[in-house]
Amino acid sequence: MSLEIQPHLVGVLIALAILAATAATMYWMLHPPTTTAERAARETERDVEDIIGSVIVVFSAEIHSEHMMALAVRLAQRERAELLAAYVIEVPLTLPPDAVMEVEQRHALDVLATAEAIARQKSIEIRTETIKARQVAQGVLDLAKRRDAHLIVLGAYHEGKYSGAPLGRAIETIATSALCDVLIGVQGNRGKILTPYQHKPPKKTPDPEITY
C-alpha cells in the first residue's frame, strides 16, 4: 500500500464544498431576521451608548445620592463613562456667594470621600468637586453645562405633602431644565432609595374600623 497522498480533483472539490456549505449554513442560522421590538431595543442601546460619556452624580444637604452613586459606578464600569461626584452647597442670600461655610464644607468632604470609596471599590476613576451656588438646581445645571455632561444622576427627597414639587423643588427644576438626561432615584417606602428585596409580602394595612 502506497503511503503517498495524491489528492483527486473531485475529492478536493467535494472537501471544499463541504467546508463552504457547513460554514454558510451555520452563518445563515446564527443571523435570523430581527423583530420590531429587537430593532427598537438596538436603537435605544445605540442612543444610550452615545449619551453615556460623562456622568455627574449630585449631592447636597438634602440630596442623598449614595445608592445612585453605586449604580452610577456600575454603569461607568460597563460603559467606560467619566464620573464626577459633585456636592452643591447652597449659600443663603444673606451671605456673600463665596462665604466660608465650614460645617457644610466639612460635610461635603465626608460625602465626597464616601463617593470616592464607592468608586474605588469597583476600581473606577472618579473626580470630585464642591461647588457653591445660591440654589442647588442652578448650581447643578451650570456644572452640567460647564462639564458637558451627558447624564445627571441624583437621589430624590420628599419636600412635603402640600408642596407643588413633592420630589423636591431642586429636582423638579433640574429634571425640567437640564439639557441632558437625568436619572432620579426616588426613595422607597422604607426611607431608602434602594430597599433590600423582601421575600415576605408587605404588611397589610389594618382596616380603619378596627384601628384604635
Place this chain on the structure above:
Amino acid sequence: MPDSVSAKKAAEEQPSLRRSVTPWGSFSWGYSDVGADIFVGLGLVLGAAAGASNVAFLFAGLVYVCVGLAYTELAAAYPVAGGGQYFVLRGLGDIFGFIAGWAVLLDFTIDIVLFAWSCIDYLSKLLPFLAFTAHPWTHFGVVFAVIAGLAWLNVIGVRESSAFNEIVSGLDIASETAILFFGFLFAFRPEILIHTMQSAWPTPFNLMNGVSLAIISFVGLESISQAAQETQRPASVIPRTSISLILTILIFALSYSNLALGLQPWTPIPPDAHGHAQALWHYLGNEDNNGAAVQVLASMIPYYGALAALYVPVLGAILLLISSNSGVFGSSRIAYAMSHTQLLPSLFKKVHPKFRTPAVSIVVFCSFAILELFFAALPSLSPFFKETYARLFRGEDGITFLGDLYAFGAATSYSFVFIALIALRLNDPESPRKFKMPFNIPFKYRGVRVEFPIVAVIGFAGIFSILIFTMLTHLIGRIAGPSWIILGLIAYLVYRKRKGLPVFGSQKHDWRSQQAQILKNAGELELMDEYIANVKASDRLRSGEPAP
C-alpha cells in the same frame, strides 16, 4: 371582588417555561439528538445496503427533508412543547394524537438503549475490554448500568446543562467537518466509489433494508419543536435552526456514505474471520464495527486519522450519551404532556415530592428500555437464544433489532405528522405560518382560501414506503413494532372508557383561544395580531358578512 378573582387566577396559573434557548441553543438541542444518529446509522446501513449505501442515505435523506420541512412549518406555527404528538392531536384528534405520541415514546425508549449501546461501542475502541463481540456480558452490564444511571440522574433532577450541549454540538460539527474535509481531500477516489457501487450493489431486499435503517440517521429533528416553548422568538428562530439542522445532517450523511464507499484507506484493512481480504464498507458494516463506524472510518484517513482515532471515540461517546439521556428526558416529558391532555393516565404526570421530576414516567419508560436491551442482547449472551433468533428472525443482531424498532416508531409518527399537517392547513388556515413548505396548491375550502401542500404528500408517500420496507425486511420489527402500538391502543381505549372520556372521539378543545395564548406566550405579538385578524376575517367570510 375582581381583584381577589384576578389574584386567585394568577395564583392558579402554572409557571411558564423560561424562554432562554438561543438560535444556537435550539440548533444544538436538535443536533445533540439527531447528530448522534450517523454514529449508529452508518455502520448499520453499510452492513445492509453495501455498495448502494449512498443511495439508501439519499432516499432516506430526501424523505427526511420533507419531514424536516413539515416539522419546521408546524413548530413555527405552534410553538409549544410536545412536538409531533401535539400537532397530530390538534390536527387529527385524540386517538391519533395518542398513536403518534405512543410511537414517539417507542422511539424514545429505543433511543435510550440504542445510543447507550453505541456509546459503549465507541468507548470500546479505546477500552477493548468493553468490546461487544469479545466481552458480551461486560458490554451488556455496562449498557445496563448506563441506562440505570441515567434514569437515576433524571429522577433526582440532574441533567446536562444547555451550555454543555452547545459546546459538545459545536465540537462535533467541527470534528465531523474536519473528518469529511480531510477524508475527501486526502483519500477519496471516485473510481473506487464507482467500482464499489458496481461490484457490491445489493439485492432489492437489502436495499429496502438499508433504506429503512438509513432513516434512523435522521431521527431526532423533533427535539427542536419540543423545545419550541423555551426558544426565544420561536416563529423566526425555529425555521432557521430546523433548516440548518436538516442541511447539516444531510451533508454529513451523504458525505459519510460516499466517503465510506470511495475511500482509499491509509492503514490496511484487517482480514475477515475467515482470513479473506475485505472491502472497507464490509469492514465498517460488520458486527465488530457497525456500532462505531464513524470512528473506524475516521481512523483510516491519512494523517488526520491518527488524531481522530484518539478523540472521536470520546466525542462520539459523549454525544451518544447525551442522545441516550435525551431519550430518558424526552420520554418522560412526552408522557407527562400526554397525561395532561388525558391521553395517558394521570399516573404519568405524578411528580416526585422531593425532586419535582416526573419520576413514574422516567422509571416506567426506562424499564421498557431495559426490556428492549435484554431482547437485543440475548443472542449474544446465550447460544440457545442465538440459535432461536437465527431460526425465527434470520439471525438479526441486537443493534439491528433496535435499529428496526427505531425506524418503525419514527416512520409511524412521521406518517401521522404529514397527515396532521395537511389537516391543519385545511382546518386552521388562520394560524400565521412564518414558514411554509414549498409547492402548494391554493383553493377554497369552506369559503376560505387554503393551500394544499404537495411536499407533504410526497413526504408521506416516502415515509410510508419506509414503514413498509421496515415491515417487509425486519422480522422482529414487523412483530414488535405493531405489537407496541396495538397494546398501547388497547390500554388507551380501556383508560378512556373507564374515565368516561370519548373513546374514539376527541374532547372539546378551544383551539382558537389556545393559539392566541400560545403566540402571546411565545412573545410573537405581531403574529398574535395577525392570527386574531385572520380569525375575524374568516368568520366574516364564512357567515357572508361584508368586510368592514
